[in-house]
Amino acid sequence: MSKPVRKAVIPAAGFGTRFLPFSKSVPKEMLPILDRPVIEFIVAEAVAAGMTDILIITSRHKKVMEDHFDRFPELEVVLANKGKTEELDQIVDLAQQANVHFIRQGEALGLGHAIGMASDHVGDEPFAVLLGDDIMHERAGVLTGMVDAYEEHGTSVVALMEVPRADIGSYGCAATEDIGESRVVRVTDLIEKPDPAVAPSNLAIMGRYLFTPSIFAEIEETAPGVGGEIQITDAMLSLLAHEQMLGFTFAEGRFDTGKKADYLRAVVELTLERSDIGPEFAAILSDVCRSRGLV
Ligand code: UTP
Secondary structure, three states: OOOOOOEEEEEOOOOOHHHOOHHHHOOHHHOEEOOEEHHHHHHHHHHHOOOOEEEEEEOOOOHHHHHHOOOOHHHHHHHHHOOOHHHHHHHHHHHHOOEEEEEEOOOOOOHHHHHHOOHHHHOOOOEEEEOOOEEEOHHHOHHHHHHHHHHHHOOEEEEEEEOOHHHHHHOEEEEEEEOOOOOEEEEEEEEEOOOOOOOOOOEEEEEEEEEOOOHHHHHHHOOOOHHHOOOHHHHHHHHHOOOOEEEEEEOOOEEEOOOHHHHHHHHHHHHHOOOOOHHHHHHHHHHHHHHOOOO
């Protein structure tokens, strides 16, 4: 029987150069979706998929993330004295929803390197990786579907989404074959940022991975690849030589908040869905659109 997936690793140590100047002093993972930072959505997704131990890979410029998941006794007393119980519950829950740990990646040497930093913490267990700037909507059921696939097959699983062929060169790309399941396929080859003309498919690796612990030995052996960074796709390709790997396919519900336009879409869509402020925001949005002749 497969070991349960209890641990999640969230790499969040990159420079976030696409979000400068904001990301010079504030981590892009702390960008607000109204009143909750992006990283909170990622942690909540891992908790909802059954993970109780979360390791965030951070860097010395990103201490504010550690504060966000810590207790804040002085603020708790102020909120209690003012009778602000809802706000109090929110900040206490945040610190208690899971065991959130932090480890620093001294140099941003790539995603593969960041994941490799989790080796001692994870040990000999399967674990999930959730990129710190990629929000997956609950309706897409990505991480929960990946956990189900892992529990059934006992192999590593990677999230795959179809993208226009012209865009595949921006992603890790997977060649796959059918195994008679609707959303789960077998991965037969992987290539990082392929030339679209020769890419084996238009299935892109998207922000969620579930690995057996064997990935750590492959990361150790992986030399810097595209962009001089230690690429997780290269380590996965080596893993594929020894172990089977599955892909979990999904079509929508991903927001890459590290990209400005996708971040704005996340703010709009996720705020519209809120019962407290969604209707008011919808009215503002349609007013703005109408007054600018956009609808
Ligand atoms: P990205 O490539 O999207 O992040 O990596 P980046 O490098 O910070 O962003 P740009 O391209 O400069 O704008 C995906 C995730 O992996 C983390 C990032 O923090 C992000 O959450 N990452 C990336 C690390 O933790 N360490 C690295 O060395 C690289």
